[in-house]
Amino acid sequence: MEPFTRVTGILAPLDRVNVDTDQIIPKQFLKRIERTGFGPFLFYDWRRNGDFILDRPAYRGASVLVTGANFGCGSSREHAPWSLLEAGFRVVIAPSFGDIFKSNSFRCGLLPVEFRECLLNGWDEVALTLRDETEIARYEADRSTELPRTA
Amino acid sequence: MGRTMAAKIWDDHIVAAREHEPDLLYVDLHLVHEVTSPQAFESLRLNHRRVRRPDLTLATMDHDVPTRGGRAAADELAERQMSALEENCRREGIRLYGMGNARQGIVHVIGPELGLTQPGLLIVCGDSHTSTHGAFGALALGIGTSEVEHVLATQCLRQRRPKAMAITVEGALPLGVTAKDVALGIIARIGVEGGRGHVLEYRGSTIRGLSMEGRMTVCNMTIEGGARAGVIAPDDTTFAYLRGREYAPAGDQWDQAVDRWRALATDPDAIFDREVSIDAARLEPYVTWGTNPGQSVPVSGSIPAPSTETDERALQYMALEPGTAIEAIAIDRVFIGSCTNARLEDLRVAASVIRGHRVHPKVRAMVVPGSASVKRQAEAEGLDALFREAGFEWRDAGCSMCLGMNPDILGPGERCASTSNRNFEGRQGSGGRTHLVSPPMAAAAAITGHLVDVREFN
Ligand code: SF4
Numbered sequence: 131m132e133p134f135t136r137v138t139g140i141l142a143p144l145d146r147v148n149v150d151t152d153q154i155i156p157k158q159f160l161k162r163i164e165r166t167g168f169g170p171f172l173f174y175d176w177r178r179n180g181d182f183i184l185d186r187p188a189y190r191g192a193s194v195l196v197t198g199a200n201f202g203c204g205s206s207r208e209h210a211p212w213s214l215l216e217a218g219f220r221v222v223i224a225p226s227f228g229d230i231f232k233s234n235s236f237r238c239g240l241l242p243v244e245f246r247e248c249l250l251n252g253w254d255e256v257a258l259t260l261r262d263e264t265e266i267a268r269y270e271a272d273r274s275t276e277l278p279r280t281a
Numbered sequence: 282m283g284r285t286m287a288a289k290i291w292d293d294h295i296v297a298a299r300e301h302e303p304d305l306l307y308v309d310l311h312l313v314h315e316v317t318s319p320q321a322f323e324s325l326r327l328n329h330r331r332v333r334r335p336d337l338t339l340a341t342m343d344h345d346v347p348t349r350g351g352r353a354a355a356d357e358l359a360e361r362q363m364s365a366l367e368e369n370c371r372r373e374g375i376r377l378y379g380m381g382n383a384r385q386g387i388v389h390v391i392g393p394e395l396g397l398t399q400p401g402l403l404i405v406c407g408d409s410h411t412s413t414h415g416a417f418g419a420l421a422l423g424i425g426t427s428e429v430e431h432v433l434a435t436q437c438l439r440q441r442r443p444k445a446m447a448i449t450v451e452g453a454l455p456l457g458v459t460a461k462d463v464a465l466g467i468i469a470r471i472g473v474e475g476g477r478g479h480v481l482e483y484r485g486s487t488i489r490g491l492s493m494e495g496r497m498t499v500c501n502m503t504i505e506g507g508a509r510a511g512v513i514a515p516d517d518t519t520f521a522y523l524r525g526r527e528y529a530p531a532g533d534q535w536d537q538a539v540d541r542w543r544a545l546a547t548d549p550d551a552i553f554d555r556e557v558s559i560d561a562a563r564l565e566p567y568v569t570w571g572t573n574p575g576q577s578v579p580v581s582g583s584i585p586a587p588s589t590e591t592d593e594r595a596l597q598y599m600a601l602e603p604g605t606a607i608e609a610i611a612i613d614r615v616f617i618g619s620c621t622n623a624r625l626e627d628l629r630v631a632a633s634v635i636r637g638h639r640v641h642p643k644v645r646a647m648v649v650p651g652s653a654s655v656k657r658q659a660e661a662e663g664l665d666a667l668f669r670e671a672g673f674e675w676r677d678a679g680c681s682m683c684l685g686m687n688p689d690i691l692g693p694g695e696r697c698a699s700t701s702n703r704n705f706e707g708r709q710g711s712g713g714r715t716h717l718v719s720p721p722m723a724a725a726a727a728i729t730g731h732l733v734d735v736r737e738f739n
Binding site for chain 1: 296297301305307309310328330335336337338339374375376396397399402427430431434435436437439528529530534537538
């Protein structure tokens with residue numbers, strides 16, 4: 131496996147959430163017994179429809195994929211990271227990943243980088259939590275007044 | 282199915298829980314100190330936010346306070362941190378037990394001693410040894426500065442539910458073996474990463490037999506075994522310790538509180554994700570020889586042959602040869618202090634060892650009480666005179682040479698028998714070499730000038 135020290139390359143955006151492994155590599159291409167040969171079928175169905183973002187000239191040869199939450203959810207097929215790798219990707223950046231996809235990726239040399247949603251939206255964590263103000267206030271109202279106070 | 286104690290406390294504090302997200306938990310007590318809070322307050326200010334619950338927040342100064350010469354002896358940066366904390370607490374209405382205050386001390390010593398640390402509470406502090414408070418059956422978590430800001434602003438914490446690990450220690454402790462040795466023995470067994478992702482629950486007859494001070498020592502070292510929190514079921518020992526303390530419930534509320542606290546214990550049919558059992562009879566006084574708290578051997582042993590590169594590097598840093606008897610290792614300094622071992626009981630045990638002896642002429646030894654209150658009580662018992670007459674320096678309360686942020690540090694190459702919790706490279710001073718031991722072992726080493734088996738001392 132190629133050692134992971136530095137990745138320099140084009141960054142391609144795929145603005146979708148919950149990209150499942152069936153989209154990454156459809157089932158009809160799983161019949162090979164080799165670990166190779168999956169690259170050309172990456173995102174097969176989407177590419178077939180034409181004007182797929184990764185096929186635009188600007189993103190040709192991209193090595194970093196930036197995408198939405200829960201990338202790689204669904205089946206456990208390791209063919210998904212294999213096909214990404216073979217298509218030239220070394221890194222996928224997303225707010226979260228399917229669990230199995232994530233551990234598969236580590237095993238075959240694709241680096242999944244989790245980039246929290248609050249960073250993407252420019253929220254700090256406090257702001258994120260304060261969206262739960264109603265719940266916090268409700269909890270506080272129910273909380274025993276006998277618990278210790280410092281002031 | 283039954284629940285573990287940690288799970289019960291966790292469930293009690295859930296404000297919001299959503300799938301695939303960490304739970305949002307309510308914090309009952311937020312302890313604050315000068316080193317990990319200034320950037321949190323600064324960020325609050327920049328975002329035009331206020332502290333949500335100053336009445337559930339308490340601040341003290343401990344990490345970089347000078348332990349002699351008063352505040353005037355603080356260096357410029359320490360002074361800046363202390364004044365920043367004062368200013369932040371004043372602005373936000375947070376109670377502060379700062380330098381010179383009768384209730385000042387190491388944050389993990391004063392919480393329990395004020396009776397603020399109570400069973401069933403969720404306690405956080407910007408300090409990894411917050412695990413100490415788990416000795417009372419509280420769920421106590423160390424947090425980073427961003428989380429400190431988050432708790433200040435929301436009184437909540439976002440956390441993923443940890444797994445549960447039972448550490449059962451059974452049997453009477455052999456003579457000369459203390460709670461510190463129980464902690465070091467546990468870490469030697471599970472490893473410095475062994476507890477990662479778990480809350481440790483310490484149980485069994487040995488743990489039940491420990492005083493609150495001893496239980497705090499064990500819970501304090503939880504983080505050195507890789508776990509963020511450790512808990513011990515509250516019992517009569519816990520209640521006896523708490524009763525009558527300043528912030529503890531009183532009157533009718535006391536009885537109600539005790540009923541609540543008794544219900545916290547892990548249900549008999551609860552299942553732990555992992556279980557470890559330790560036979561107390563096999564524990565000995567331990568000494569660390571390396572640069573992490575898992576690298577320890579019984580004092581009767583010798584420096585082991587290195588089995589990994591980490592070991593080799595540690596031996597090189599510590600300037601030790603495999604095969605050397607532990608008792609043949611001469612020391613330059615002794616530090617009795619820190620949130621691990623600077624409570625009254627620790628000082629009493631150390632004092633009982635030095636009675637009638639003098640510190641070895643080549644050794645510089647100091648005692649740093651864990652809090653101003655511990656210092657006062659020790660002085661009332663005459664312990665200060667005993668230490669002083671034996672040749673120990675008797676200091677004011679603070680973290681001191683546990684982490685060397687104030688002038689109390691080891692010089693390069695100096696070797697120290699220390700009752701603190703971390704023997705990391707440079708922790709007690711750049712190039713300093715730390716051997717973690719119990720208070721009686723540290724006291725005995727101060728007298729003989731080398732590491733020595735306290736069981737054969739006297
Ligand atoms: S005594 Fe040491 S471990 Fe404890 S809070 Fe202070 S610096 Fe941290």
